Amino acid sequence: MSAQRPLELILARNLLSSISTPAFLVSEHGELLYFNDAAAAMLGRRFEERGVMALEDWIAEFGPFGSDEAPIPNDVNPAAVALRNNQPFHGNFRICAAGGIRRDVAASAIPIVGAGGSSGGIVIFWPLD
Amino acid sequence: MRIKVWGARGSIPAPGPETMRYGGNTSCVELTLSDGSTLILDAGTGIRNLGLARVGGGPTQQPIHILLTHLHLDHIQGLMFFAPAFQPESEITIWGPVSPEASLCDRIARYISAPLAPVEVRELPSHVSFREVESLEWEVGSARVSACAVNHRGPTLGYRIDDGGTSLCYIPDHEPGLGAPLTELDDDWISGFELARGASMLIHDCQYTDAEYAKHIGWGHSPVSDALCFAHRVHAERVLLFHHDPMHTDEFLDALQSEVEAAWEALGGGGVKIELATERSEIVFGGHGAPVARDPAAESAAIRAGASRTAS
Numbered sequence: 001m002s003a004q005r006p007l008e009l010i011l012a013r014n015l016l017s018s019i020s021t022p023a024f025l026v027s028e029h030g031e032l033l034y035f036n037d038a039a040a041a042m043l044g045r046r047f048e049e050r051g052v053m054a055l056e057d058w059i060a061e062f063g064p065f066g067s068d069e070a071p072i073p074n075d076v077n078p079a080a081v082a083l084r085n086n087q088p089f090h091g092n093f094r095i096c097a098a099g100g101i102r103r104d105v106a107a108s109a110i111p112i113v114g115a116g117g118s119s120g121g122i123v124i125f126w127p128l129d
Numbered sequence: 130m131r132i133k134v135w136g137a138r139g140s141i142p143a144p145g146p147e148t149m150r151y152g153g154n155t156s157c158v159e160l161t162l163s164d165g166s167t168l169i170l171d172a173g174t175g176i177r178n179l180g181l182a183r184v185g186g187g188p189t190q191q192p193i194h195i196l197l198t199h200l201h202l203d204h205i206q207g208l209m210f211f212a213p214a215f216q217p218e219s220e221i222t223i224w225g226p227v228s229p230e231a232s233l234c235d236r237i238a239r240y241i242s243a244p245l246a247p248v249e250v251r252e253l254p255s256h257v258s259f260r261e262v263e264s265l266e267w268e269v270g271s272a273r274v275s276a277c278a279v280n281h282r283g284p285t286l287g288y289r290i291d292d293g294g295t296s297l298c299y300i301p302d303h304e305p306g307l308g309a310p311l312t313e314l315d316d317d318w319i320s321g322f323e324l325a326r327g328a329s330m331l332i333h334d335c336q337y338t339d340a341e342y343a344k345h346i347g348w349g350h351s352p353v354s355d356a357l358c359f360a361h362r363v364h365a366e367r368v369l370l371f372h373h374d375p376m377h378t379d380e381f382l383d384a385l386q387s388e389v390e391a392a393w394e395a396l397g398g399g400g401v402k403i404e405l406a407t408e409r410s411e412i413v414f415g416g417h418g419a420p421v422a423r424d425p426a427a428e429s430a431a432i433r434a435g436a437s438r439t440a441s
Contacts, residue, residue: 004323007278013318014308115227115263115278 008114009033012122022125026079028118030055042105042127044098064093065102082109082121092128104128130295131161131413132330136175137406139302139336139350139372140203147378152408154178155203156301156372158332163293166270169195170288170299170332172223175408176207178432184212185435194269196276197225198301199285200236208237209246212439219255224276226284227261234259262286280304280320281349289324295415298328298365301372306355307347311362322363329415331365332406334372338385341374353389360403361396367414368403 004010009025013034016023022039026032032053040046043062053061059071066072072093074080081089090108097103106126112119136154144153155173162168169176172195183189193213198204213219225233237259238250250257262276272292279287279300287300298321305311305320316322325331335356337345342352350372351359360368370389373382386405393403409428 004277004320005317007280007320010318010320011280011308018308115229115284 005033006114006116006119008112009119012112012120016122022127024079024123024125025120026055026083026123027120028083030079030083032058033120039125042097042103042125043095044101061096063095064091064107065096066093069094069102078107078109079121079123082111082123083118086111086113086118095125130163130290130292130297130329130415131411132297132332133159133161133179133411134175134369134406134408135159135179136171136173136207137371137373137408138173138203139334139374141375142174142203142206143375147380150379150407151373151377151382151405153375154408155206156198157207158299160290160297162270162272162290163295164271166191166272167193168269168272168274168290169193171196171198171204171301172208172211173203173205174207174210177210177212180207180210180212180214181435181439182428182431183435184216184438185431185433190218192220192222195221195223196274196286196288196299197223198287198299199226199281199283200240201283201302202240204302205237205240209241209248212435214253214255214257215439217254221255221257222260223257224260224262226278226286227263228284232259233261275324277321277324279324280307282347285349287321287324289328293415295329296327297330297332297414298325298363299332300325301332301334302349303334303359304347304349304351304355305359306351311355311358316362319359319362321359325359325363325365328363328365330367330369330412331360331363332369332371333360335370335389335405336372336374353385353392357389357392357396357398357403360401361393361398366401367412368401369406369412370403371406373405 016036020038022042025034035047064072078089078091088110092106094102109123111121135157138155154175156171157173157175158170160168241250266275272290275289276286281302289298300321334351336350337352339352339354
């Protein structure tokens, strides 16, 4: 029998789908499992268009990028830090929205730890521009 | 497989003339496997009569496995009144959800201890052991038991028991549609879906009408529409709606049964039997799924015999 998604991820997704703050839900391996409608508005793309994305794919498409437009390293990427260190992390950077539009954002990432250990994380965004 | 419902009520026992037919005891289902061994699903007040009937049936060396979905009082209240727990020859294994806060034994001991109870867990004369369950599978008798965390308040499990090609899925407290419409979610994003997929029998929460649910969102229980949607999506072969609200009288539940049947038909569930659980009912399912002819006189005699032996 294949397992359902960890319950804490199901609940997190349901929470994100109910709030108006842009947010990503990532798996423990960094896959982008879901982003909400507020994030879709920020990115100019709907989750239903993209589906689940591998870590390298969503980073290549959405960022994060530094002010010099270069991809920022994983040691300051909030999602990567939260998952790797199992601790919250906050950072400012740029993302790439539809049409190549760069947007400055602040982001906080929070790891999700269930009964079976780490199962992923939530990244919440605040547009700065 | 054969089940006997010893308690189908949710939240709090609801005895009285207005609940005589569906019953007032809280969650407890006895499952008899193909090899004759038994599993007990939850230990609400219904387990008291189960225990008496078991003791009244004469001595048995069969180990007792109690699978607790969670530790809300309506699922453990009967433990203190489970006659086999007071027999030195009984071997009882209690399975339940893990919590980061305290062990299963310690959490149950909060109920079986002063000032709520006259004895402590360690004083029970039977051999009681506790097994904490995360998401895993194990074997009991001829069955494979699977457990998975499901959406309710606090650590809560659903169970699936597979035995010789027949399966029972038991999720008595469940709010899978919290925060997102079930109709819009992919299967793997629905709490309990894999556990219930294609089950020969699904016993599922249906505490509220849709109108009542509006005032109870987030309480951990399903409205009728979500219970039916869940059952339909997992393609259960038979459905027993469970955990009746204590405010729902027999008359109310009779009317609800008619509404459920109509809604089920509209959903395309025709051909799959769906019914409200009734205390003391017995169902054999898988294979022909024939109803069991009850013998209330023999049942009462066994309970009286158990009560007599326990009192002596």
